[in-house]
Amino acid sequence: MSEEFDQYAASYKALLKDPIRDKFSADGAFFAKRKWILIQDFFSHRKRNLHEMAWLDIGCGQGELLTLGKGSFGRIAGCDMSAEMLAGAQGLDVTLQTNPECLPYADQTFDFVTAVCVFHHVEPSHRDGLVREMVRLLKPGGVVGILEHNPLNPATRLIVSRTPVDQNAILLMAGETEKLLHKSGLSELESRYFLYLPESLYPSLGWIEPILKSVPLGGQYATFGWNSEPRKADVRVY
Numbered sequence: 605m606s607e608e609f610d611q612y613a614a615s616y617k618a619l620l621k622d623p624i625r626d627k628f629s630a631d632g633a634f635f636a637k638r639k640w641i642l643i644q645d646f647f648s649h650r651k652r653n654l655h656e657m658a659w660l661d662i663g664c665g666q667g668e669l670l671t672l673g674k675g676s677f678g679r680i681a682g683c684d685m686s687a688e689m690l691a692g693a694q695g696l697d698v699t700l701q702t703n704p705e706c707l708p709y710a711d712q713t714f715d716f717v718t719a720v721c722v723f724h725h726v727e728p729s730h731r732d733g734l735v736r737e738m739v740r741l742l743k744p745g746g747v748v749g750i751l752e753h754n755p756l757n758p759a760t761r762l763i764v765s766r767t768p769v770d771q772n773a774i775l776l777m778a779g780e781t782e783k784l785l786h787k788s789g790l791s792e793l794e795s796r797y798f799l800y801l802p803e804s805l806y807p808s809l810g811w812i813e814p815i816l817k818s819v820p821l822g823g824q825y826a827t828f829g830w831n832s833e834p835r836k837a838d839v840r841v842y
């Protein structure tokens with residue numbers, strides 16, 4: 605249900621409150637910060653210059669993650685089905701999306717297209733179409749990133765089961781997300797689990813998370829997919 609988030613927007617942060625979630629991060633800001641660290645880490649390993657890249661976050665909601673990346677990417681943009689959620693994305697380049705399977709941008713516009721905690725709200729029959737749209741928007745060498753709750757983590761399942769905004773959620777395993785990206789033609793795939801540690805322990809013990817990235821117990825996971833076609837910058841002409 606696409607506009608269902610209109611009803612949640614005014615009290616979105618309050619609706620996410622949960623005793624376990626709050627122990628992990630008192631004000632919830634850590635969840636977006638941790639994702640931003642993960643995204644930076646992904647691209648720094650690939651020696652990609654974010655300032656030369658355009659990033660679209662679909663289902664961006666109130667734009668918390670985009671706000672963190674604003675000064676680092678050459679361009680950032682967001683879209684969402686909920687006008688009320690977008691109203692909270694002040695100062696960002698956002699567009700209202702009117703069809704759950706159509707993204708309001710031209711082909712090959714972005715280097716990086718993400719969907720963060722969106723696909724568990726997308727009807728299963730719309731998921732293939734939405735991923736195809738994300739891939740349509742990629743420039744050659746571009747990357748799609750889908751970040752999701754991990755159904756294999758018992759705390760995640762419990763929190764989702766009692767969070768009002770998740771009442772219609774249908775969680776996806778990382779393998780299902782990989783299949784969606786593979787079916788849409790992305791040949792290189794990588795999933796990594798994260799959010800093992802609460803905010804209080806992350807500064808001292810965060811180095812453990814990359815070591816655990818293949819252990820399917822983190823609170824969330826990220827699946828990245830890209831085409832094997834080389835970027836122009838990678839092609840050397842002698």
Ligand SMILES: C[S@@+](CC[C@H](N)C(=O)[O-])C[C@H]1O[C@@H](n2cnc3c(N)ncnc32)[C@H](O)[C@@H]1O
Pocket residue numbers: 605606607608609662663664665666667668669683684685686689701703704705719720721722725726730734
């Ligand atoms: C749980 S919120 C996540 C918002 C944001 N990505 C974040 O992590 O804070 C899910 C968002 O996905 C949006 N959404 C649901 N179905 C969508 C679709 N088919 N296309 C784009 N956005 C969608 C909702 O309107 C909502 O704003």
